[in-house]
Amino acid sequence: MLNYNPKRSDEPVWWALFSIGGTWFALLTPVTVLFIGILVPLGIIDPSTVSWDRVSDFASTFLGGCFVIATLALPMWHGLHRVHHAMHDLKIHAGVWGPIFCYFFAGLVSALSLIFLYML
Amino acid sequence: MTTKRKPYTHEMTRTWWMKKPFYRFYMVREMTVLPLILFTIFLTFGLGALVKGPASWQNWLDFMSNPIVILINIIALLGSLFHAYTFFDMMTSVMPLKIKGKKLDNRLYTGAMWIAVIVITVICLAIAC
Amino acid sequence: MSRIQKIDIMRYDPEKDAEPYMQHFEIPVNETTSLLDALVYIKDEQDKSLTFRWSCRMAICGSCGMMVNNVPKLACQTFLRDYPDGITVEPLANFDVEKDLIVDMTPFIERLEAIKPYIINDDLNPDDGPTIQTPAQMEKYQQYSACINCGLCYAACPQFGLNKNFIGPAVIALARRYNLDTRDKGFQERMGILNSEDGVWGCTFVGYCSEVCPKGVDPAAGVNQTKVDSAQDYVISMMKCQ
DSSP, X not given: OOOSSOOOOSHHHHHHHHHHHHHXXXXXXXXXXXXXXXXXXXXXXXXXXXXXXXXXXXXXXXXXXXXXXXXXXXXXXXXXXXXXXXXXXXXXXXXXXXXXXXHHHHHHHHXXXXXXXXXX | OOOOOOOBOOOOOTTGXXXXXXXXXXXXXXXXXXXXXXXXXXXXXXXXXXXXXXHHHHHHHHHHTSHHHHHHHHHHHHHHHHHXXXXXXXXHHHSXXXXXXXXXXXXXXXXXXXXXXXXXXXXXXXXXX | OXXXXXXXXXXXXXXTOSSOEEEEXXXXXXXXXXXXXXXXXXHHHTOTTOOOOOSSSSSSSOOOEEEETTEEEEGGGXXXXXXXXXXXXXXXXXXXXXXXXXXXXXXXXXXXXXXOOSOOOTTOOXXXXXOOOOHHXXXXXXGXXXXXXXXXXXXXXXXXXXXXXXXXXXXXXXXXXXXXXXXXXXXXXXXXXXXXXTTGGGOOOOOHHHHHOTTOOOHHHHHHHHHHHXXXXXXXXXXXXX
16 A cells, blocks of 8 residues: 655765765776876876875875765765665665664764874 | 356566566666775775774774775776666756757767766866875 | 567466466557557457456556556557567556456555545635636646556656655646646645655655656656755754744
8 A cells, every 4th residue: 555644765875975085986987996006006197106105194184084984984885875775686685784884884983083193 | 157268377487677678778877886886985995094094094904905805896986887877868858958949969968977087187186196 | 461460468367377478369450559459359359358447548548558568558548560570468566466457556546535536625616716727827737637547657657666655746736737827725734745755755856757758748847847846845843843
């Protein structure tokens, strides 16, 4: 039977994070992966650009810190939101624990990014 | 009088998405987040290593030079680009823009976003190097 | 120029069969024969028990939706010249099969009624004459008003297949049609259903609904734009609670 008076969903919160994360994923993740994931390890970019001093200084600046937090947190909110919905698509029934685990993990990475930066 | 109705329900299987190219494309689109999540976990360890000091940081850089890790990163890059392609396409539906009363053409809309990706990439690489 | 067309149709008689089964037919067709023409021919000439819905035969009534080679299509808009090697016809997916190609559309009708698909405006008075709407105002909702309630988008939507409580593409697009109409004041009355888990938030933008829509309604865009409305409504409701 159709429920004519259903409860309001909290989905807008997660969807907003998913959308912002998705925008970051599309615009900034490519260069991030390219730089630190491919060009630097392959030696195409000089390793001195990622010396501990240089990277620490960067992460310690306000904008650098914001970039680090965003690069870690936003894609996680985006990704785990999709994982949560993909579990439903694959008929993996995790009940209420599915979203709890997914968003907890995203929250964990976000918190770690803040904690690590504070410790730097 | 009892009814002669006996409606038949076809069950939907877990592999519904394998049955049509359109659905397979959707699944691949969703799965682009898996290499992304892996890469982000790598970066999280990287930040932790940075905090611990230069020796840990170097260990992490060596980890990132492992051929398997580089392969995962290449997959993550391809996933990011595929995500960008599908995400920009979805944006034209979710947030259509109007220029002077006329709907902005999809190709211009997505084209502008790709230009943004290129510009951001160039600027970031310039700042980093 | 006539040729023989092979057609495989899924049959089901609730009074006789435990489950549906395929039956093979061969009929003469030409360049103009539609699947609907073929079904009528079979019923007239070969098997009078074949049961299916149809009416206008010109893609405006929405009656003849069915699966053609596993793609939701209108039978009157499907031409056998495009299927020279054979065609498989099954009842519209994601709905219970009543008999042969007839499905139970009750879930669709229920959802449609729930979002109040009519102008809600107590201030409109017949004595005031016709309401005025500019072409720009009509343009905002016109594409969604093209929906013929055929249900192809429900057969296409895997989220409706996985969760039969999902309100679905056409109904959400039609809710949007009325929400965007300047004559309507029923936005809040519709948002309750739309704001729920089974409302707009049941959609993951697979997009196949828009691909199969015979009238170019683009329900995927309708649903996902309504997500923005729902998210705004959420923020407003959070602020009201303060």
